Amino acid sequence: MVRHVCIVALAAAGCGRTPTFFSHDDAGGDGSSGALEMSTSTGELNCEDSPQVCVAELTLRRAVDILFVVDNSGSMGGEQGALARSFGTFVNVLEAQQVGANYRIGVTTTEGDGGIRATSCRSRLDDFESMGLFGDYDERQRGCLDHCFIDSIGLAQPWVEKSNGQTNLPNGISMAQALQCIGPQGISGWGFEAPLEAMRRTVVDDTDGFLRNDALLAVIFVTDEADCSAPVENISWMSTEQGMPFWTTPDRVSSGSCWKAGVQCSGGPGVFEDCIAVDKSRTGNITTNPNDSVLYPVERYIDTLTTLAAQKQAQGGQSEVLIAVLAGVPLDHPETGNLVYADSPDEQFNQEYGIGPGCGLGTETLDDPPGIPPVRLREFAEAFASQTRNLFSICADDYGVALQNIAGAIGEVNARACVGGCVRDLRYDQPGLQHNCTLVETFADATPDRPVEPCLLTELGWEFPSPQIDVCYRALTDPSAATPEATDDMSAQCVTLRSNLELLIQRRDGIPVPAGTAVQVSCGLEAPVGVTCDEL
Numbered sequence: 001m002v003r004h005v006c007i008v009a010l011a012a013a014g015c016g017r018t019p020t021f022f023s024h025d026d027a028g029g030d031g032s033s034g035a036l037e038m039s040t041s042t043g044e045l046n047c048e049d050s051p052q053v054c055v056a057e058l059t060l061r062r063a064v065d066i067l068f069v070v071d072n073s074g075s076m077g078g079e080q081g082a083l084a085r086s087f088g089t090f091v092n093v094l095e096a097q098q099v100g101a102n103y104r105i106g107v108t109t110t111e112g113d114g115g116i117r118a119t120s121c122r123s124r125l126d127d128f129e130s131m132g133l134f135g136d137y138d139e140r141q142r143g144c145l146d147h148c149f150i151d152s153i154g155l156a157q158p159w160v161e162k163s164n165g166q167t168n169l170p171n172g173i174s175m176a177q178a179l180q181c182i183g184p185q186g187i188s189g190w191g192f193e194a195p196l197e198a199m200r201r202t203v204v205d206d207t208d209g210f211l212r213n214d215a216l217l218a219v220i221f222v223t224d225e226a227d228c229s230a231p232v233e234n235i236s237w238m239s240t241e242q243g244m245p246f247w248t249t250p251d252r253v254s255s256g257s258c259w260k261a262g263v264q265c266s267g268g269p270g271v272f273e274d275c276i277a278v279d280k281s282r283t284g285n286i287t288t289n290p291n292d293s294v295l296y297p298v299e300r301y302i303d304t305l306t307t308l309a310a311q312k313q314a315q316g317g318q319s320e321v322l323i324a325v326l327a328g329v330p331l332d333h334p335e336t337g338n339l340v341y342a343d344s345p346d347e348q349f350n351q352e353y354g355i356g357p358g359c360g361l362g363t364e365t366l367d368d369p370p371g372i373p374p375v376r377l378r379e380f381a382e383a384f385a386s387q388t389r390n391l392f393s394i395c396a397d398d399y400g401v402a403l404q405n406i407a408g409a410i411g412e413v414n415a416r417a418c419v420g421g422c423v424r425d426l427r428y429d430q431p432g433l434q435h436n437c438t439l440v441e442t443f444a445d446a447t448p449d450r451p452v453e454p455c456l457l458t459e460l461g462w463e464f465p466s467p468q469i470d471v472c473y474r475a476l477t478d479p480s481a482a483t484p485e486a487t488d489d490m491s492a493q494c495v496t497l498r499s500n501l502e503l504l505i506q507r508r509d510g511i512p513v514p515a516g517t518a519v520q521v522s523c524g525l526e527a528p529v530g531v532t533c534d535e536l
Contacts, residue, residue, distance in 0.1 A: 072189030077139025114201025127186025213317030259354025330369025444516025
């Protein structure tokens with residue numbers, strides 16, 4: 001909700017579907033990486049002269065870096081309380097054997113300037129008070145004090161983590177207790193929420209070394225509004241009379257301006273068939289030039305994570321990404337996939353927000369939208385979709401089920417690998433991709449390394465090679481569901497990363513996986529790492 005006239009600076013950068021590369025300043029031997037800076041990939045390496053550059057090597061390890069992007073605008077006090085109450089469930093599933101317990105969790109806000117912090121909300125209670133268009137708000141009790149009982153946490157890094165059974169927390173503080181204090185971010189933030197830009201700034205300007213090359217990246221957005229990621233000058237322009245083509249209220253800019261600038265709906269009026277993200281210039285017309293778009297195109301953020309994934313894999317790390325969204329979708333969305341795009345019966349609400357809520361229709365008020373449909377966030381999340389739905393309703397009283405599903409999905413994605421580059425086909429005379437990848441399981445103790453065999457494909461799907469084998473891998477090579485069987489379908493994110501091979505580790509249920517277990521992967525490529533098949 002637009003409640004403040006202050007504007008936070010956003011970093012402007014070029015957009016486009018062909019990403020440049022980040023340059024990593026590696027922070028040391030702990031798997032962490034330093035700041036990410038934009039640079040251009042150069043060089044004319046080839047497989048004949050430099051065969052070593054045409055081998056994709058990566059490690060599948062049960063490690064994850066989790067970034068929560070929490071809306072800190074004035075209407076989010078209750079939602080932040082619900083998030084805090086649900087962290088215990090999230091941690092329990094995350095630490096379950098099938099997921100693993102090597103994780104980092106950082107929290108940032110939707111203000112667009114990035115950066116993570118891990119301080120107790122009790123030390124920043126002023127953040128839970130705000131003055132807005134529709135009244136003054138005091139969420140100190142509901143947003144913080146009801147759930148947090150620690151005045152100070154005292155961490156050396158701006159995140160919490162657990163690895164090999166050890167945390168970075170002071171004695172006597174559990175992970176759930178810490179997150180209940182760190183997670184709530186207050187309600188005094190910018191009213192033009194920019195969750196996508198906040199995510200981008202956090203991973204690109206990672207000066208604290210939060211991201212590790214060998215860890216899966218999971219980003220969880222928590223917001224009740226539409227994404228308004230834009231150059232600061234465009235938000236300023238929309239706030240003037242020149243920006244009136246995007247105004248939905250009669251006499252001022254509002255959150256509806258962000259909706260109008262970045263979304264187009266079909267059908268209606270009243271109830272719409274669908275709403276999609278579009279890029280509009282200052283004229284109000286759709287543009288194909290990303291530099292003319294009032295809001296940053298969604299592709300900017302897809303490219304950011306695609307580039308990051310390519311860089312991490314080029315260094316032998318984990319390129320997988322998991323995106324989850326807690327926003328304005330119906331409560332039953334994970335089961336049905338249904339979305340709601342409809343005007344509110346309250347015309348003032350439609351003017352303020354551009355559309356009615358995507359959940360809680362009929363309960364909306366001007367000062368507390370239940371949840372505006374997350375069109376831009378939805379399309380971003382779909383680009384990195386896994387096998388389970390990744391949108392959950394912010395209208396739920398308890399986010400425990402959503403966070404439990406997200407933690408479970410992290411465990412599933414940790415068993416996948418999008419191989420970066422164009423994996424060599426050994427037999428062009430045979431249908432499908434005949435790869436030459438080798439997979440080896442390694443252990444932290446004295447257990448000898450052992451090769452991971454391919455799973456056996458059957459008419460019913462797949463099975464383990466023998467009763468004595470508890471782990472095998474499947475090679476997924478179908479990016480468009482072109483074959484009749486579903487057992488070779490690649491995930492959306494591997495398609496986004498333009499891989500031609502996705503590897504999926506299958507483990508037998510009930511068999512413990514020792515801490516520190518990893519799978520080393522090596523695949524021969526047709527061209528240097530990062531060059532995709534469609535570029536050859």
